[in-house]
Amino acid sequence: MKNYIKFTSMRAGNFSIALFIVMLCVSISTMAQGDGPRFYWKTLAGMYAVPVIGSSMSGNANPLDPSHAVIAGSNFEASMATPGFARIIPLFKRSAMVSIIAPMGRISSDLTVGSVSSNQTARGFGDPMLQLSVNLIGPKAIMNIPDMLRYKPGFSLDIIGSLAIPIGEYDDESPINIGQNRWYGRIGMPIVWQIGSWVPGKRTTFEALPAVWFFGDNNDFVGKKMETKPMYQVEGHLTRDFMERMWGSLDFVWYSGGQATIDTVQGEALNNIGIGGTLGFQINDNMQLNLSYVSSINDSADEDLKMDSFRITFIYGWHKLIEGMHRLKGNE
Amino acid sequence: MKLIYSFLFAVILLQPCIEIRAQVQAKRPNIVIILADDMGYSDMGMFGSEIKTPAMDALASEGVRFTNFYTHASCSPTRSMLLSGQDTHINGLGAMDEWTAPNQMGKEGYEGNLSTSLVTLPQLLKDAGYHTYMVGKWHLGKAPDKIPAARGFERDFSLLDGMGSYWDMTNMTALNHTSVFTEDGKYLTKLPKNYYATETYTDKLISFIDEGKKDGKPFFAYVSHQAPHDPYHLPKDWRNRHVGEYDKGWDMVRQERLKRQKELGIIPENTQLAERMWYVPDYSILAPAARAVVGKKMELYAGLVENLDYHIGRLIDHLKEIGEYENTIFIVFGDNGAEGTDLGAMIGGTPGTLNYLYFASKWSNNHPNAWGEPNSYVGYGPGWAQVSMTPFSQYKGWMAEGGIRNALVVSGPISKLPKGSINNGTMFVADIMPTLLEVAGTKYPDNFNGKAQPKLAGKSWLPVLNGQAASPRTDKDYIAWEVFGNRAVRQGDWKIRWEIKPIGKSDWELFNIAQDPAERNDLAAQNPDKLKEMLILWDKYAKENNVILPDRTVFETLEDQLPPRVPVQEGYPPLINIRQFIPPADMMAEPKEIKKN
Numbered sequence: 048m049k050n051y052i053k054f055t056s057m058r059a060g061n062f063s064i065a066l067f068i069v070m071l072c073v074s075i076s077t078m079a080q081g082d083g084p085r086f087y088w089k090t091l092a093g094m095y096a097v098p099v100i101g102s103s104m105s106g107n108a109n110p111l112d113p114s115h116a117v118i119a120g121s122n123f124e125a126s127m128a129t130p131g132f133a134r135i136i137p138l139f140k141r142s143a144m145v146s147i148i149a150p151m152g153r154i155s156s157d158l159t160v161g162s163v164s165s166n167q168t169a170r171g172f173g174d175p176m177l178q179l180s181v182n183l184i185g186p187k188a189i190m191n192i193p194d195m196l197r198y199k200p201g202f203s204l205d206i207i208g209s210l211a212i213p214i215g216e217y218d219d220e221s222p223i224n225i226g227q228n229r230w231y232g233r234i235g236m237p238i239v240w241q242i243g244s245w246v247p248g249k250r251t252t253f254e255a256l257p258a259v260w261f262f263g264d265n266n267d268f269v270g271k272k273m274e275t276k277p278m279y280q281v282e283g284h285l286t287r288d289f290m291e292r293m294w295g296s297l298d299f300v301w302y303s304g305g306q307a308t309i310d311t312v313q314g315e316a317l318n319n320i321g322i323g324g325t326l327g328f329q330i331n332d333n334m335q336l337n338l339s340y341v342s343s344i345n346d347s348a349d350e351d352l353k354m355d356s357f358r359i360t361f362i363y364g365w366h367k368l369i370e371g372m373h374r375l376k377g378n379e
Numbered sequence: 380m381k382l383i384y385s386f387l388f389a390v391i392l393l394q395p396c397i398e399i400r401a402q403v404q405a406k407r408p409n410i411v412i413i414l415a416d417d418m419g420y421s422d423m424g425m426f427g428s429e430i431k432t433p434a435m436d437a438l439a440s441e442g443v444r445f446t447n448f449y450t451h452a453s454c455s456p457t458r459s460m461l462l463s464g465q466d467t468h469i470n471g472l473g474a475m476d477e478w479t480a481p482n483q484m485g486k487e488g489y490e491g492n493l494s495t496s497l498v499t500l501p502q503l504l505k506d507a508g509y510h511t512y513m514v515g516k517w518h519l520g521k522a523p524d525k526i527p528a529a530r531g532f533e534r535d536f537s538l539l540d541g542m543g544s545y546w547d548m549t550n551m552t553a554l555n556h557t558s559v560f561t562e563d564g565k566y567l568t569k570l571p572k573n574y575y576a577t578e579t580y581t582d583k584l585i586s587f588i589d590e591g592k593k594d595g596k597p598f599f600a601y602v603s604h605q606a607p608h609d610p611y612h613l614p615k616d617w618r619n620r621h622v623g624e625y626d627k628g629w630d631m632v633r634q635e636r637l638k639r640q641k642e643l644g645i646i647p648e649n650t651q652l653a654e655r656m657w658y659v660p661d662y663s664i665l666a667p668a669a670r671a672v673v674g675k676k677m678e679l680y681a682g683l684v685e686n687l688d689y690h691i692g693r694l695i696d697h698l699k700e701i702g703e704y705e706n707t708i709f710i711v712f713g714d715n716g717a718e719g720t721d722l723g724a725m726i727g728g729t730p731g732t733l734n735y736l737y738f739a740s741k742w743s744n745n746h747p748n749a750w751g752e753p754n755s756y757v758g759y760g761p762g763w764a765q766v767s768m769t770p771f772s773q774y775k776g777w778m779a780e781g782g783i784r785n786a787l788v789v790s791g792p793i794s795k796l797p798k799g800s801i802n803n804g805t806m807f808v809a810d811i812m813p814t815l816l817e818v819a820g821t822k823y824p825d826n827f828n829g830k831a832q833p834k835l836a837g838k839s840w841l842p843v844l845n846g847q848a849a850s851p852r853t854d855k856d857y858i859a860w861e862v863f864g865n866r867a868v869r870q871g872d873w874k875i876r877w878e879i880k881p882i883g884k885s886d887w888e889l890f891n892i893a894q895d896p897a898e899r900n901d902l903a904a905q906n907p908d909k910l911k912e913m914l915i916l917w918d919k920y921a922k923e924n925n926v927i928l929p930d931r932t933v934f935e936t937l938e939d940q941l942p943p944r945v946p947v948q949e950g951y952p953p954l955i956n957i958r959q960f961i962p963p964a965d966m967m968a969e970p971k972e973i974k975k976n
Contacts, residue, residue, distance in 0.1 A: 193671035196747065197622060244615070246749040291746075 081282030083339060083360070084254060084296035084325050087180065087205055087237040089142040091195045092135050092188050096364040100129040100148075106343070106354025111154060111173055112227060116275070116307040116314050119349045120159050123223075127152035127173075137188035143181040149173070150215075156223045171216035173225040180207040180237070192368070199245040200252065202238070207258070209233045219267040229273075230263035233280070247291040254284040260305065271310045278305030278317065284325075292329040298322065298341055302352070319352040320345050332369065335362040408792045409698075409707040410504075410599045410815055412461070413691060415684075416454065416516060416608035417775060419717035419767025419785075422684055426786040427640035427769065429624075429632070430681045434692030435788060438709050440799050442790025443844070446645050448806040449869070450715050452782040452862050453775060454541055455492075455518045457714040457808055458603070462519070462530070463497045464812030464823065464835040467862065468924040470494050472519075477541070478863060480929030488925050492520030493530065498827035500812045502531030504599045507821035512587040513537055514580035515603035521559055528564030534591070536562045536583040538576070538605060542722070545576040545605060545612035546753040551726055553737035575614060576605045581690040585697050592701065599815070602694070606687040607680055609718060609758030610742070611751060617682040618751045625674035625681075628662025629762040630655065630949075632677075636769040644801050646770060646896065653772030653781065653897035655947045656719075656882075659762040664955055672747055676759040677766070679750050708791035708818065710811065716782040719764030719774035723756040772898045776934070777883075778867035778876040779898050783860060793818060794844045802843060804850025805869065807858050809837030817841050859920035863932040868917045875903075875913040879934050881944045887914065 104110040104125040108117045111125060133146035150173035158165045182188075185203030189195050215226025235258025242251040262275035279302070286296040299322050306316035323341030330336055342355035421427045425439035451457040451467060459465075459472040467473055468488045474480060476491030483489040493499070501511040513527045513535040520526065520539075527535040543550045543558035548570060550558045560567040562583075571579060584600055591598060606613075625632065633652055640646045655661075662670065691711075698704040721728075727738025744754035751757075764774035765781065773779035787806060793814075796802070816823055817839050824832055838851040852858075857870035865883065867876040872893035879885055889903040889910045903910045920926070950956050 192666070192668035193623070193626065196668060196671045196675075199748070244748060244752065246744070246746050246752070248746070249749075 081280065081298070081300045082237070082256060083337065083358075084284035084286045084298060085252070085294070085327065087203070087239050087254065087256075088200060089182065089186065089189055089198060089203070090135055090364075091192070091366055091368075092137045092142065092190050093368075094135040094364060094366045096131075096133045096362055098129075098131045098133070098148075098360055098362040100127075100131070100361075101359045102127045102129070102152075102356055103358075104354065104356040106352065108352055108354060109154065109156075109223065110354060110356065111150065111225060116305070117317075117350055117352050118156075118158065118222075122157045123154060124156075125152065125154040127154075135189075137190060138181050140187050141182045142186070142188040143179065146178045147175055148178075149175045150225070152225070154223060154225060167221055167223045169216070169218065169221060169223045169225050171225050174211040174213050174215035174227050176209055176211040176232075178207060178209040180205045185239070200239045200241045202240050205237045207233070207235045207237060209235075213263075220269060222269050227265065228267060229265040231261060231275075233258045233260040235259070235280070248288050250286075250288045250294070252284070252286045254286065256280070256282045262305075268309060274308045276304055276306045276308075276316070279303045286325075294327045296325040296327070298325055298339065300341065315350045317352055318345075319343050321354070332373070333363055333365055335364070336360070337362075407508075407597045407820065408818065409597045409703055410509075410818065411602060411694070411698075411707055411709050412600070412811070413602045413604070413709065413711040414458070414461070414515070415604055415687060415711070415713045416606065417715065417718045418607055418684065418687075418713035419764065419769075419774075420713070420771060420781075421636045421640065421769040421786070422607075422713070422717070422767050423786055423788070425643065425788070426645055427636040427643060428684075429635065429639075430684045432684060432688040434688045434695055435711055437695070438711060438790045439788045442709065442788055442798065443794050443796050443800045443802055444645070445787035445789065445802050445804065445806050447803050447850075448712060448785055448787035448808075449783050449858055449860075450712065450785050450808045451860060452778060452865065453715050454608075456862055458517075458519055459493050460807075460809040460836065461811055462499045462501065462601075463493060464500065464809055464837055465497055465833055466809070466836045466924045467860075468926050469833055469836075470497055473861075473925075473927065474929060475862065478929075478933045480931040482930040483927050486925075486927055489927065492522075492525050495524055496827075496830050498824060498832060499531045500815060501527075501599060501601065503816060503821055503823070504819050505531050505533060507816075507819045508596055509819060510534075510587075510591040510596050510598035511601075512584060512591070512598060513601040513603065514584045514587075515576075515601075516541070516605050516608075517561075517603065526561050526564065528561065532601070534563055534587040536560070536580065537603075542605070542608055542610075544610070544753060546574065549741050549754065551722070551742075553733040556737065556741070576612075577687055577690045580604060581693050584694060588697070588703075589701070592703075597706075597819075599819075602691075604687055604690075607683040609722060610756040611676070611679040611683050611758065612753070612755070613679065613683045613686050613751045615751070617686045618679060619682075620685065621678040621681045623671070623674070625677040625763075626667075626670045628665070628670065628674070629659070629677075629766050630662050632766045633769045636766065640770065650770050651895075651897050651899060652770045653765070653779070654899060656761050656765060656773070657944050657947050658941050659760075659765070662762070673760070673762070675747050675750065676757055677763045679757060680759050680763065680767075682751075706792060708793040709788065711788040712808075713785045715785070716771075716773065716775040716777070717764040717767030718758060719761035720776060721758055721760055723758060727756075770897050773882060776863060776865070778860060778865045778878055780892065780896055782865075783867070789840070789844065793841070795846050796844060802849070804843055804848070805852045805856075805858070806840065806843075806850075807837050809835070810840055810851060811837065813837050813839040814841060857916050857920070859917060859924075861921070861926050861928070863934055864929050865934075866917065866926075866928075868913055868920065870913065870916060873909060873913060874898075875910060875917065879932065879937065881938045881941055882934070889913065 106123055107121050127150055129148050129150040131148035136143050153170035155168040182205045210232035213228050217224045217226035217228040235256050237256040240253045258280045260278040265273040282300040284296045284298050288294045302317045302319050304316050307314040321341045321343045325339040327337045337360040339358040343352050346353040424432045424436040455475055456467040456472040459470045463470040471490040471492055471494035473489040474483045479491050505511045511532045513532040517537045517539045518541040527537050539559040548558045550556050637652055641648055698707055727734045729735055742756040749755045768774055768781035771781035773781040813835050823835055840851055842848040843851055854871040859868040865878045872891050874890045874892045875887050877887050888901040890898045
């Protein structure tokens with residue numbers, strides 16, 4: 048009896064509520080990975096997510112300093128865990144996301160200048176970063192489940208603002224720190240461009256994020272003042288579903304500018320490219336796992352940024368309505 | 380001189396005959412039958428639909444709408460009557476090929492395809508000097524002696540199966556996995572590039588018409604569209620033209636269509652909507668997500684009908700371009716009630732079966748965003764089928780008006796009635812053959828290939844279309860049907876029907892269709908004499924047409940699958956329909972806290 052009703056009039060079981068929990072993640076732009084693919088897809092307003100991002104980074108610049116000032120002859124190694132929290136809200140009928148991340152972990156550097164080598168390590172909590180993104184062009188805020196079912200990004204353009212709060216651990220006698228001891232943030236305009244149909248298993252997008260980072264002064268960088276010019280960042284992703292719950296992405300990131308000056312000594316401006324890839328897997332309606340690797344490619348000269356990074360991102364998302372449906376389903 | 384006068388006199392005498400003959404030759408019209416597969420009674424704009432069908436509406440505006448036109452309750456039986464003019468139990472479709480019962484197997488009239496003993500409409504029109512073309516779905520036999528080319532069509536591009544993909548040759552079951560097509564009498568190894576059923580059928584027909592027009596002969600075109608039969612396959616541009624429009628639900632859309640039908644004069648002012656089928660949920664109790672998904676099925680269907688209408692419009696435009704439109708008769712209708720049964724679930728819905736595996740492989744591209752694409756399977760179910768059949772009860776396969784009554788548009792030089800007329804005469808699909816034979820100036824033969832031909836079952840519409848009669852039938856004439864064991868007779872205002880439980884009562888019911896087209900009131904107990912009178916007609920029909928009631932049917936287990944039948948009444952039960960009580964604002968107050976010492 049139930050089956051007849053299900054099949055004849057209501058056959059919608061294949062429309063999994065898994066749709067509600069999408070690639071919601073929290074920005075972590077430390078390291079040359081950018082925000083990552085499928086970050087600016089939209090989901091149901093009222094949705095919460097807790098991401099935990101594990102990163103292993105290596106290179107000739109402090110990966111936790113977004114300006115990525117290159118220190119020739121150095122080798123940085125960082126192991127970081129970055130939990131976060133995000134919520135999707137409607138803002139003037141547009142989809143918006145507020146989020147915060149709190150990086151923590153350890154970083155060490157080996158520096159060799161001539162025959163002199165030094166080793167330094169920093170550990171603890173980094174600067175938390177707040178971010179607000181608001182969609183400008185594209186589907187309106189997803190206020191209910193029908194909106195969610197009908198969501199297709201088409202061509203979407205957002206505006207984002209990020210701000211790091213300099214309360215992370217900082218040792219003014221060490222050039223290596225988890226905290227940055229300065230305000231910094233960015234403004235960007237992420238784009239998601241749907242290519243072809245929007246069917247799980249077939250979704251394809253081109254995504255881009257042009258952004259400008261602004262840095263306040265660090266007035267106590269080993270007793271000196273460090274100024275950093277704005278840095279321009281463009282990241283791009285070509286993403287494609289492999290199956291309904293598995294997708295991949297080719298990732299590209301380009302950094303330019305960000306020239307640091309310590310007292311009167313000017314450093315080099317960046318002009319670097321990183322490429323890499325991401326594999327994403329939706330574990331169930333609530334959980335998503337992404338694995339990424341990115342590496343700089345134009346890095347043969349000493350002053351070039353050399354950096355690579357592995358990243359594993361686990362996201363747990365929930366919405367009270369969906370959870371209620373889960374509970375009812377469990378009671379059947 | 381005398382000789383000259385004699386010659387002139389003879390010429391003067393003969394002149395009217397020559398002119399008449401020339402006029403007859405010149406005026407024989409082209410004939411286009413447009414058959415929409417499973418399109419419902421109220422799906423055309425001029426029959427009350429919100430679906431945009433400007434091409435079909437234009438034909439209706441220039442021609443006549445018939446509100447009491449009957450087909451059969453399912454596909455191939457209707458087609459067999461259209462092309463043979465004979466009752467289904469005589470023409471080979473006493474049972475559908477897919478559902479022939481054990482006791483019908485091997486019996487004459489129950490072959491499951493169009494009997495080769497009978498002459499066909501295209502054959503007679505071809506013999507009468509018409510070009511005969513067919514595009515689209517055939518469903519009347521696949522063997523070489525049963526395909527369109529063997530049954531009178533000079534040119535064809537045909538899907539021989541009853542359903543399948545609109546995009547490719549994927550068919551519906553593990554054992555019948557590939558659709559079979561013919562073109563000009565040859566079985567196709569593959570489909571043309573960029574094939575999409577409705578578009579390709581139209582393109583092919585246009586090419587047939589263009590290639591055949593050089594000799595000046597009129598043409599008969601049987602445009603047997605696959606649309607809008609499920610699965611709802613349609614081009615991307617047509618999939619999202621009604622997003623969210625059907626979230627309001629089937630009850631609301633039925634009411635809107637009913638209102639428009641009354642405004643258009645399609646149905647009497649006092650017509651009520653048929654009861655919603657009891658197993659179709661009240662839309663108002665559905666959650667928004669369910670409404671959106673279920674509503675999307677109707678969005679797809681509406682897009683499919685609009686795409687069909689667009690291609691019908693292309694054909695009309697082409698006929699106008701080549702100067703043939705004014706001399707072309709159009710006959711447009713759906714082949715049976717709208718489809719309310721989920722054929723996909725019926726075929727491939729049981730885990731562990733071969734067809735389930737086949738569906739997993741071929742028909743599982745079923746995320747709603749994929750609906751319309753190749754390998755997707757969506758049909759809209761009984762709730763929306765009842766919308767398509769507004770204001771009637773039931774749908775395809777059944778004998779209520781929702782199963783057998785359809786919208787009919789006839790336009791072109793055949794009609795002398797005022798443009799945009801509405802006619803309420805009782806018409807039948809078997810009437811089309813005698814009507815068109817008369818139009819073509821030919822007759823139904825007594826013998827065909829040495830075999831005596833039965834008397835035609837239908838009646839010509841020309842007296843109606845000439846304005847000489849309101850109906851081709853008198854009050855004594857009757858029409859009868861039987862398929863899947865469901866059966867009915869209509870005579871005048873009255874109708875009896877027998878349908879298997881639980882859709883029917885497994886007993887005869889009696890309705891006054893003129894007063895109660897929605898068949899809400901079974902009058903069998905109230906009017907036993909009328910019932911008896913009608914049953915005599917049924918017995919006569921069954922005897923004359925060798926009706927063998929099936930001992931197995933597609934619906935035999937339905938009673939075990941459906942919930943117990945209960946009346947459907949708006950607002951019941953109040954438990955889930957009572958709205959939140961909101962007290963008067965001036966009587967609202969905060970609670971008084973108890974002060975504890």
